[in-house]
Amino acid sequence: MNNRKRKNTSPCPIPQKFSRDYFIENLLFGAQQQQQGSGSKTTSDYVELLDNEIDHITKFNVIKSRSKFIIKNVPEDPEELLSSIFQHCIDESLNVSRSKGIEPEKIGCTITSEMLESDIWVPIREINSNSVDAILNLFLKVSQSKKQSGSSLWGKPFSITTTVLDKTRRMEARRLIGGANRKLAPVQHQIKEQSLIKINNSDNFCLFYALLATLFFNIKKFNSRDFYEYLKGRYGWAGKFENETKQLMHNIRAPRNLDSYNAREWIPPVIDLWNNDYKGLFSFKAFVFGAVGSYEPVFKYGAADFDTPLILYFNEDHFDGVKEAGALFDKRYCLSCERAYDRPSRHLSSCKARCIKCSRMGPKFPCEPAAKYLKFCNYCSKYFNNKECYEHHLRSNFCSISKRCLKCGIIWDVSKNTRNERRGHVCNEIYCKTCQSFHDPKRGCYIRPLEPKEQAPYRIVAFDLETTQHVPEQNDNKKRKHMPNFIGAKISCPKCIENYSFDCKICGEERSVTFSQQPFVKTVVDRQIITPEPLEEFVKWLIQISTEYNTIAFSHFGGRFDMVIVFRALFHRGFTPSMINNGNKLYEMKVQIGKKSNLIFRDSFNLMPMSLASLVPAFGLDVEDKPYFPILPIGLTTMEKKYFHHHQTTLRRE
Numbered sequence: 001m002n003n004r005k006r007k008n009t010s011p012c013p014i015p016q017k018f019s020r021d022y023f024i025e026n027l028l029f030g031a032q033q034q035q036q037g038s039g040s041k042t043t044s045d046y047v048e049l050l051d052n053e054i055d056h057i058t059k060f061n062v063i064k065s066r067s068k069f070i071i072k073n074v075p076e077d078p079e080e081l082l083s084s085i086f087q088h089c090i091d092e093s094l095n096v097s098r099s100k101g102i103e104p105e106k107i108g109c110t111i112t113s114e115m116l117e118s119d120i121w122v123p124i125r126e127i128n129s130n131s132v133d134a135i136l137n138l139f140l141k142v143s144q145s146k147k148q149s150g151s152s153l154w155g156k157p158f159s160i161t162t163t164v165l166d167k168t169r170r171m172e173a174r175r176l177i178g179g180a181n182r183k184l185a186p187v188q189h190q191i192k193e194q195s196l197i198k199i200n201n202s203d204n205f206c207l208f209y210a211l212l213a214t215l216f217f218n219i220k221k222f223n224s225r226d227f228y229e230y231l232k233g234r235y236g237w238a239g240k241f242e243n244e245t246k247q248l249m250h251n252i253r254a255p256r257n258l259d260s261y262n263a264r265e266w267i268p269p270v271i272d273l274w275n276n277d278y279k280g281l282f283s284f285k286a287f288v289f290g291a292v293g294s295y296e297p298v299f300k301y302g303a304a305d306f307d308t309p310l311i312l313y314f315n316e317d318h319f320d321g322v323k324e325a326g327a328l329f330d331k332r333y334c335l336s337c338e339r340a341y342d343r344p345s346r347h348l349s350s351c352k353a354r355c356i357k358c359s360r361m362g363p364k365f366p367c368e369p370a371a372k373y374l375k376f377c378n379y380c381s382k383y384f385n386n387k388e389c390y391e392h393h394l395r396s397n398f399c400s401i402s403k404r405c406l407k408c409g410i411i412w413d414v415s416k417n418t419r420n421e422r423r424g425h426v427c428n429e430i431y432c433k434t435c436q437s438f439h440d441p442k443r444g445c446y447i448r449p450l451e452p453k454e455q456a457p458y459r460i461v462a463f464d465l466e467t468t469q470h471v472p473e474q475n476d477n478k479k480r481k482h483m484p485n486f487i488g489a490k491i492s493c494p495k496c497i498e499n500y501s502f503d504c505k506i507c508g509e510e511r512s513v514t515f516s517q518q519p520f521v522k523t524v525v526d527r528q529i530i531t532p533e534p535l536e537e538f539v540k541w542l543i544q545i546s547t548e549y550n551t552i553a554f555s556h557f558g559g560r561f562d563m564v565i566v567f568r569a570l571f572h573r574g575f576t577p578s579m580i581n582n583g584n585k586l587y588e589m590k591v592q593i594g595k596k597s598n599l600i601f602r603d604s605f606n607l608m609p610m611s612l613a614s615l616v617p618a619f620g621l622d623v624e625d626k627p628y629f630p631i632l633p634i635g636l637t638t639m640e641k642k643y644f645h646h647h648q649t650t651l652r653r654e
Helices: 024-029 078-099 131-146 206-218 224-232 240-251 263-277 387-395 494-499 534-545 562-572 612-619
Strands: 047-057 062-071 106-113 120-126 158-165 284-290 299-302 308-315 318-322 332-334 339-341 402-404 411-413 430-432 437-439 458-468 483-492 512-516 527-530 550-555 578-582 585-593 597-603 643-646 650-653
Touching: 047 078, 062 078, 078 106, 078 131, 078 158, 206 224, 206 240, 206 263, 206 308, 206 318, 224 240, 240 263, 263 284, 263 299, 263 308, 458 494, 458 534, 458 562, 483 534, 512 534, 527 534, 534 550, 534 562, 562 585, 562 597
Parallel strands: 284 308, 458 550, 512 527, 550 597
Antiparallel strands: 047 062, 062 158, 106 120, 106 158, 284 299, 308 318, 332 339, 402 411, 430 437, 458 483, 483 512, 578 585, 585 597, 643 650
C-alpha cells in the first residue's frame, strides 16, 4: 500500500497539515461514518456497477469506456476500494482495445458526479505498472486544487470514463489502401492531370503499378515513346508491365489474393529492395500525397540522403504515379521542407536541399565541392568550390540577389536587408519575427508602434428610398407592398469631405442623382433619372459606378427597410450578397463587382442611433428641418397632384 493511506498507528496522532476534506475517504464518503469490522468482503459488497458503455473511435484509434457506479457500503480501507474501481475500469479498457487490434499506449481518466463541484480530470499519460497509483495521486491533487470542500461521492451515482489511445498507429486509421481505378473527385489542391502517370488497372495492384512506373520514369529506363507504349501494353510491349509488376510482388512476397494493399505496409519492402538493387547508382525515397489536406505528404519512406524521389498520388482508394513534385500542385515544391514556393531564390535559406551560393534546389543539392577548384566572385564576395555552381549563379543573376559579408562571412539577402529604408547588412543583426525588424539578439525585442495603412480610395453614397403602398399583396389584400417611387442619392469621398473639393475623379461630376417616376422642378439636382422602375435603375447605376472603386452606400435605418428592398433587386440581377445580420436586421451587405471592387451597404443608424429628424438639433446643423412626406396618399391617382401639410394630420388639396 502506498504512503497516502490515512491509518493512524501511533499512540499520539500527529495533526494533519491540510484539511481532512481532501482525504480519499472524505472525497468518497464525505461526512458519512466509515464502517469498521472484520470479515472477508469483496469490492462488489461495497460498490455496484449500474451501467457500462464502450465506444471505439476508429478514426483516431481510441477506446472510451464509461462506467457508472454507486457506493453501497463503507469499507475499512476506502483508498483500496477506489484503487480497485480504477483498476477495473483500466483493465476493461485495455482488454477491449486489444480485442479491437489497438495496442494501448496512453490512458486518461475523468470522474463525474452531481455531488462534486466540478469534474475531476486526469490527463492522458503513458501506461505503465504504476498507472493506478499515478491516477490516484493526480486524483487527490486535482481535488485539492479545485478545493472540493465538503464534496463526496457517497449516496449518488458517479461515472468514470477511461480513454485508451494508440498514439503510434493512430495515423494509420486513415489507411492508404489501393484497389481498382476510380474517377478523380474534386480536391482541395489544384492537381495537374498532365503531371500524373495514370494507372488504369482492372485488378487491385495499383500501388505496385504506380511504384514501378514511377521508378522507370525517374531512372529513364525508356524514352518517352517507349514508356507510353510500355504502360499501355501496345505492340511488342503487351503484358510486360503486368508481368514485371507481379514479379515485383513476388520478390517482396506480397500475396496476390488481397482485396487491397496498404501503402504503409508494402512501400517499405519495395524501397528497401530497390535501394539494394541500385546501390551506388540511385538512392530512393517514396512520398505519397493525398488529394485533400495540406501540402505535406501523408506517408514517406526511404533513405535520408536520397537523390531520386518516387512520388505517388493517392485519391479515392487508387494510386497514380507522379512525374515530378513541382508539377503535382501546379507550383514548385520542396520535398525537403515539404512546402510550396514560387522561386528558388526566395526559398528558405535554412533548407537542406538548397544551395545558398547559387540558389538551385533539389535532392542533389547543395552543390558538392569539386577537387582543386576555388573561385572568388568580386560582385557578391562568395567563394565557390564548384565550377557549375559559380557559372549558374552568374547566369541566374543570383549574384545581385544574395551577397556575402567580408567581415562576418554571413550570406545575406539583398531584398530583405534593403526594405523599409534599411541600407544593407549589419553584422550581428538578424531579422526578428517578433518585432519584425533587424536587431542584435542580445538586445532583446520591443513592440513596434502600429503604422496606419493607407486606405484604398472609395466613394460614399448616401441614399434614401421613398415608397408607395397602393399595391396590395398577392395573397392578402389587407397588406400593401412597399414600392419605391423616388430615390435620392448624394455622392462624395473622404478626400472631398476633408478638403471641400468638388473636382474629383472618384466622385465624378454628378454629386446628387435622383430616380423617380415623375419629374420635379423645385429641387435642384445634378441629374434626374425618370423611369417606371426607380429601384431597378438605382441598382444598375450603383453597379456601374462601382467597377473601378469601392462604393459604400449608407441608408439611415436601412437595415430594416432600404437595404432589405435593395437586396431583392440585387438578387433578381443574379447577385448573392454576403451579409452581416442579426435576425432580420442587416448590419452590412457586400457585393463583389468585378475582380477588385466591392459595393457595400451599411446602416448609418449604427453610427448615429437617432431618427433623421433628430440629427439636425443633435449636430446643430444650419439646414431645413426634415419635411413631412405623405407616404400613404401617394399613388398612381395622386401622382400629378400637389399636397401640403395642414395643421397636424389633415391633408388638403391646394
